[in-house]
Amino acid sequence: VENQDLKSKINNQDNRIKIQDNKIKEQDEKIKNLEEKLNKLLKIR
DSSP states (O other): OHHHHHHHHHHHHHHHHHHHHHHHHHHHHHHHHHHHHHHHHHHHO
16 A cells, blocks of 8 residues: 555656646747747847
């Protein structure tokens, strides 16, 4: 039972890490888009 419990906890942590990774990727994409928009704005001026 303890071994199974540990496996379950590790699995849950792994899933949480994957979710965090996806959130970071989304943030990276948003930052990239903002940088592109900012660059366009700066070129116009």
